[in-house]
Amino acid sequence: MSDNQPSAEKQSYDFAEIEARWLPYWEKAGTFVVDEDDPRPKKYVLDMFPYPSGDLHMGHAEAFAMGDVIARYERMRGNNVLHPIGWDSFGLPAENAAIKNNAHPAEWTYRNIETQAASFKRYGLSMDWTRRLHTSDPEYYRWTQWLFLQLHRRGLAYRKDAPVNWCPSCQTVLANEQVVDGGCDRCGTAVTKKSLNQWYFKITDYADRLLDDMDQLEGAWPERVLAMQRNWIGRSTGASVRFQVEDAEPIEVFTTRPDTLYGVTFMVVAADAPLAMELVTEAQREELEAYRERLKSVSEIERQSADREKTGVLLGRHAVHPLTGESIPIWASDYVLADYGTGAVMGVPAHDQRDLDFALTMGLPVNVVVDTGEEHPAVSGTATAGEGTAVNSPKWEGLPKQEAIARAVQVLEESGAGEATVNYRLRDWLVSRQRFWGAPIPIIHCPDCGEVPVPEDQLPVALPTEAKGEDLAPKGTSPLGGMSEWVTADCPACGGAATRDTDTMDTFVDSSWYYLRYLDPTSADQAFPTEAANRWMPVDQYVGGVEHAILHLLYSRFFTKVLYDIGLVNFTEPFKALLNQGQVLNGGKAMSKSLGNGVDLAEQLDAHGVDAVRVAMVFAGPPEDDIDWQDMSPAGSAKFLARAWRVAQDVTSSPGTDPASGAAGLRAAAHRTVADAEQLIADQKFNVVVARLMELVNAARKEIDSGAGPADPAVREAAEVTAQLLSLVAPYTAEDMWAMLGHEPSVANSTWPQVDESLLVQDTVTAVVQVKGKLRDKLEVAPDISEDELEAAALALPKIQRYIAEDGGVRKVIVRAPKLVNVVTG
């Protein structure tokens, strides 16, 4: 290793030279390649894989710096660490670039991947590059298709006609989760509704498990992510109630407030649901059709606005109240959602604000059936939805809310008019897309046999490689549909002429299982090896942005549960712990081209060095907080790194020197730093780890310059500890220090320093003396001082005696030996 040792004469810290020395070394030595047969405990540390949009940016730099701290720490702690990298490489931007440049999306995609890969390597991440994967490789999406077929086989992938979210700009459908504030989450265009036949995954079958299994994640996932998922799944308990209808099928509704049943004065069905057309009388048909026509021009953003004026059409038909036999008018309105519950609701205007707004607009009666002590809703305009006592409700008169609900359910069940029900906000996952650059859905449509899965041995259904430019332009139907040679296929069942399904899968399908593919990314026999999955999974630490709090994480959790049910894995949650790193802002705002406040990562790396940028990222604040580039100082970080490096350079003792005889103060500082770092890393306070390291470097500097001198064994010990701890954040500098100190590379594979507990025991501790809770004096005492001794010493202090005399004597003394005495006077 003599090649790697800097020459003996003093040089100055040169990050470029240090980077040039170690980057090729790690690659050549395979420092971070995982040994599957390593018997040590496993740790799977995973960063959310990037989308290849141009080069890496500041956000990547932060997130991957955090993940690498954890991976490197776990490695030095004696674990066999799997820390892989790959690319989420299907998706729209590649397709748009291809249309613009008259090229195939693969060109843009793989060029960007190479750029990013080179940047990731330069960034010094402790990745196992041999496991690299790309979701757009046929070798990968073959298995995405295979998984689709497994879901299909179990009835979890199905097609239905339904109103779907449609982005007029991207010319494709969107999942519910991809509609943000009524707009497309990619381009922001207002989403419209369109009735289409589309593929869905039946995630709703897993709603309960997705909720209940969150118990496993409690404490290890950010609370807000768990809250968002709970909210998204939105379980509400209540009752189904059936209302008989004159000359038609009964209408079933869902309600969370069956106790308000006596307050029903009307019913409403979703105007855009087929049910409305079924119920409408001939006399009202024309009016309903006109209303439905008007609704088509209303954007989702408008429609979702809660304070919008209520509109609706009377259907001319009446339902029968199941308890009173009263006749109830049925309306159609757009304030009722077609795809939640049954698409119909019972209107209880007194106790539901939306129903009240509707009733007041249409002049419908408002009957109070829960006495909450508030003003009559018809007068106040505010529905009373809170706690209260049932009134005008013969079968549960006088009961408080919760009891009334229970009683109402019982009454409904006895009368056969309804039963207790659970409803979810979660909808099935719409997975088909009318775009080119994704995994084709492996289904063949046969005029005789219908929907036929592509046989597994014929996977992958590969994308055409010659398509380019205008071939890929969005047309409202999949571009694949225009490639007739590709579309034509023989039916696998009957051999007759048939056509391929021309839609591709949502890219979130690709990313729902990639963490399993890393376990054997090149396998041509299986999606992933079950044995290795059960050994490596679940991921011990997942790191990524909070923007995936719902979509990707929910889908991955769903996939894992499906795989568990199929018997392919023996765990039910994919990610044991989750760290959401914050964003890198500039001037309080997210960096963006339109604001012109972007900071180029490569320029910063050139100017300050990789390590300085990484230290700046980690030191700027707690990992989960947003950090602002304006508040950061990569130059300051570089200064610290140079300081640390010089400490190692100044060490004159030989490697292997016994530290026992070294300066006691510095030894204690070094061991205290290691002990603190362990706790701080467990608490994910990486910024404080850096602060502690700065203190240690300062202490070592002082010892060298004005203490025991550079030859003191404690200086070597401190330098070694610094190199090891620093390697979590600044791998290049640390590696160079480690080599200067005469050790074999790599510091990344060195053993985490052992804390000598006896060095942490201090000779004296500072006891604070308070009078009535205010700090008045301090005492240096032995750590094992008795309470009586400490009290006596404190009371004997002249300053304290003065306060006692002034304040009228001692009333009480609280002693917490050896840290504190509080004298209560008066």
Add this chain to the structure above:
RNA sequence: GCCCGAAUGGCGGAAUUGGUAGACGCGCUCGACUCAAAAUCGAGUACCUCACGGUGUGUGGGUUCGAGUCCCACUUCGGGCACCA
């Protein structure tokens, strides 16, 4: 509207279980070295007060010998969901 989270010097942020508020860094001031500069090293830096001392962790209350930390009410900011019956 509902659900989460946050608020500490000029700035980013520290502060196991309630027990020295402001670690560490940035910035700023001064000094050493230098012909000079850079780099480096050292000292100082919450606020008020000449000082003794006093005041201080978004606001107002409370619990406690003692509160940044616990409880109640509120304010502001950030995030999520939202006509989900």
